[in-house]
Amino acid sequence: MEKICVAVRVRPPVTVSEDATVNGTSWKVEENRISLHKSHGTPISGTSYAFDHVFDESCTNSRVYELLTKDLIHAAVEGFNGTVFAYGQTSSGKTFTMNGSQNDRGIIHRAVKDVFNKIHMISEREFLIRVSYMEIYNEEIIDLFAVENQKLPIHESLERGVFVAGLKEEIVSNSEQVLKLIEGGEGLEA
Numbered sequence: 388m389e390k391i392c393v394a395v396r397v398r399p400p401v402t403v404s405e406d407a408t409v410n411g412t413s414w415k416v417e418e419n420r421i422s423l424h425k426s427h428g429t430p431i432s433g434t435s436y437a438f439d440h441v442f443d444e445s446c447t448n449s450r451v452y453e454l455l456t457k458d459l460i461h462a463a464v465e466g467f468n469g470t471v472f473a474y475g476q477t478s479s480g481k482t483f484t485m486n487g488s489q490n491d492r493g494i495i496h497r498a499v500k501d502v503f504n505k506i507h508m509i510s511e512r513e514f515l516i517r518v519s520y521m522e523i524y525n526e527e528i529i530d531l532f533a534v535e536n537q538k539l540p541i542h543e544s545l546e547r548g549v550f551v552a553g554l555k556e557e558i559v560s561n562s563e564q565v566l567k568l569i570e571g572g573e574g575l576e577a
C-alpha cells in the first residue's frame with residue numbers, strides 16, 4: 388500500500404478581499420512549501436507548511452493530472468485500488484480542478500480518457516468497467532444516476548468492504564459513454 392499523497396493548489400484571487408493589495412498578505416510557493424508573507428515581502432513566522440506538492444496559481448489541470456493522477460489510473464488498470472479526491476472550503480477550486488474549465492479539461496475527464504486508452508493497449512485481457520456517481524451532502528448519500536433522489540445507506544461486509552447499498556452501477560465501454568453519464572448525473576444533459 389502506498390502512502391497518501393497530499394498536494395495543495397493555489398488559485399488566483401477571485402474576490403476583492405482575497406487580493407494581496409487589499410488584505411496585506413500573500414502566499415508564496417517555493418518547491419513543495421507554502422508560506423504567508425506580508426505584502427512588502429517579509430515572511431510571517433509560523434506560517435510555512437510543506438506538502439508532497441504545492442502548485443502555484445500558474446499551474447494547469449494538465450500538470451495536476453500528470454503529477455497526481457496518471458500513475459494511479461495506470462495502476463488501477465493493472466488491478467490496484469486507487470482514489471483521487473479534492474478537499475477544500477467552498478470556492479477553493481475543487482470543481483475547477485476535477486471538472487475543468489472551458490479551455491483546460493479537468494482531472495475526471497483526463498482520467499476517464501486515460502483508462503480507455505490504457506485498456507486499448509492491453510489486448511490479452513478483458514476488462515469490465517462500471518461507473519457510479521454519488522453525492523455526499525450534509526452526511527446524506529444521493530445516487531446521481533437514479534431518477535428519484537433517494538437517500539442511500541453505507542454498509543460494510545467482509546466481501547465488499549465499505550459500500551453504498553443500492554448505488555446504481557452502469558456498465559460502460561468507452562469514455563464518451565462515461566462523460567455523458569456524468570453530464571446526465573449533473574442534470575446537464577441536452
Ligand SMILES: Nc1ncnc2c1ncn2[C@@H]1O[C@H](COP(=O)(O)OP(=O)(O)OP(=O)(O)O)[C@@H](O)[C@H]1O
Binds near residue numbers: 401
Ligand atoms: N486554478 C484556478 N485558476 C483560475 N480560476 C480558478 C482556479 N481554481 C478555481 N478558480 C475559480 O474560482 C472559483 C471557485 O472555484 P470552484 O467553483 O472550483 O470552487 P469549489 O471548491 O468547487 O467550490 P464549492 O465547494 O462552493 O462548490 C471559480 O470561479 C473558478 O473558476
